[in-house]
Every structure is written in C-alpha cells, then in structure tokens.
Amino acid sequence: QVQLVESGGGLVQAGGSLRLSCAASRNLFSFNIMGWYRQAPGKQRDLVAVIADGGTKYAGSVEGRFTISRDNAKNTVYLQMNGLKPEDTAVYYCYANQFSVAADYWGQGTQVTVSS
Numbered sequence: 479q480v481q482l483v484e485s486g487g488g489l490v491q492a493g494g495s496l497r498l499s500c501a502a503s504r505n506l507f508s509f510n511i512m513g514w515y516r517q518a519p520g521k522q523r524d525l526v527a528v529i530a531d532g533g534t535k536y537a538g539s540v541e542g543r544f545t546i547s548r549d550n551a552k553n554t555v556y557l558q559m560n561g562l563k564p565e566d567t568a569v570y571y572c573y574a575n576q577f578s579v580a581a582d583y584w585g586q587g588t589q590v591t592v593s594s
Contacts (some may be wrong), residue, residue: 480504480583482572487588490562494592498557500572500585506550511575514546514557516568516590523571527557540566562592
C-alpha cells in the first residue's frame with residue numbers, strides 16, 4: 479500500500495513563505511506523475527503543481543510564486559511557496575499517479591493558512 483505523508487503546513491502572514499514536503503513510502507520512480515492539489519472550504523479540489531519526466535506544470539494563480547521539486551534519494555516531493563496570499567489558504571494534498579496499475583494516491587492533507 480502506497481502512503482504519502484505531507485508536512486510543512488501552518489499559519490503565515492501574507493507575503494511569507496512555506497515549504498511543503500510529501501514523503502512517499504516507495505521510490506518516486508514508481509510514479510508517473512506527482513503533484514500538489516489544494517481545497518479551500520466550500521470549493522473543489524484544484525491542481526496546484528505537478529512534476530513528471532516531461533517537466534513541471536503550475537496553476538496560473540501560483541505560477542512564478544510556487545516551485546515544485548523532487549528529491550529521489552529521499553522519496554520526497556516539495557512545494558516551495560513564496561509570496562503567499564490569503565487566497566492560498568487551503569488544505570494541500572500530495573498526489574501520485576501510477577499508470578501501470580491505473581492508480582491514484584493521495585496524502586491526508588496539510589493545512590495552510592495565510593493571514594492578511
């Protein structure tokens with residue numbers, strides 16, 4: 479069973495930074511795509527950023543402020559968030575996709591709150 483464990487969320491003032499981490503229970507090469515989604519209260523879960531062999535992709539609202547990266551040796555994916563805004567407040571979820579078994583995996587989520 480694959481486990482994704484997020485950490486690094488918290489409360490920060492607008493303009494501040496946070497780095498989220500997602501530790502996977504297996505080698506990152508097992509997954510075709512990894513990424514981050516977020517869900518604000520009363521809203522749907524939306525893509526924030528993904529990383530795959532072909533590169534990275536970001537939601538327009540975070541482009542230039544957030545950076546997704548991976549450390550294969552640590553089986554960990556990161557989301558560096560700079561210039562945070564109150565509208566970035568949400569629960570952030572780590573995501574992984576494994577094409578070979580048509581499986582999607584999700585972490586338990588970590589809360590990010592940005593105060594104005």
